[in-house]
Amino acid sequence: APTLNVNFTLNQQPVSLDVAPNAVLLDVLREQLGLGGTKKGCDHGQCGACTVHVDGQAMNACLRLAAMCEGQHVTTVEGLSREGELHPVQQSFLACDAFQCGYCTPGQMMSATALLNDPRIGSDDAAVKEAMSGNICRCGAYKNILTAIQQARA
Numbered sequence: 001a002p003t004l005n006v007n008f009t010l011n012q013q014p015v016s017l018d019v020a021p022n023a024v025l026l027d028v029l030r031e032q033l034g035l036g037g038t039k040k041g042c043d044h045g046q047c048g049a050c051t052v053h054v055d056g057q058a059m060n061a062c063l064r065l066a067a068m069c070e071g072q073h074v075t076t077v078e079g080l081s082r083e084g085e086l087h088p089v090q091q092s093f094l095a096c097d098a099f100q101c102g103y104c105t106p107g108q109m110m111s112a113t114a115l116l117n118d119p120r121i122g123s124d125d126a127a128v129k130e131a132m133s134g135n136i137c138r139c140g141a142y143k144n145i146l147t148a149i150q151q152a153r154a
């Protein structure tokens with residue numbers, strides 16, 4: 001099958017790889033690049049488990065063609081911690097028990113970090129809930145997730 005060469009920055013490192021023209025970023029991350037932190041839930045843009053940052057914006061990696069990431073900056077949950085230090089949002093999720101099974105947690109944290117960096121999104125609970133509405137938690141840990149996000153802001 002024909003492939004396309006794509007070059008982008010992944011967690012601050014340059015990557016160059018050949019992808020199928022129809023390969024989505026989620027599958028390329030998990031299967032070609034060995035990064036399993038980005039989860040596959042619905043594979044249809046409805047659960048948020050696959051959320052990554054593309055040029056700083058939260059995005060569903062299951063909906064994005066990998067070939068469209070040419071020249072972009074992609075960050076996955078593996079790129080949140082720096083030099084062995086957990087990101088404040090990761091620390092806050094831990095401190096607040098903001099998960100039960102944990103499957104949705106990487107996506108939750110990627111949406112949370114994006115919203116905390118977005119000056120267009122208000123800081124009240126309603127604005128945070130709205131910004132997090134694309135991330136489904138089947139265990140229903142929403143209350144602690146909201147607390148964790150608001151504490152990470154503080």
Ligand code: FES
Binds near residue numbers: 042043045050062
């Ligand atoms: Fe991408 Fe559910 S796996 S939104």
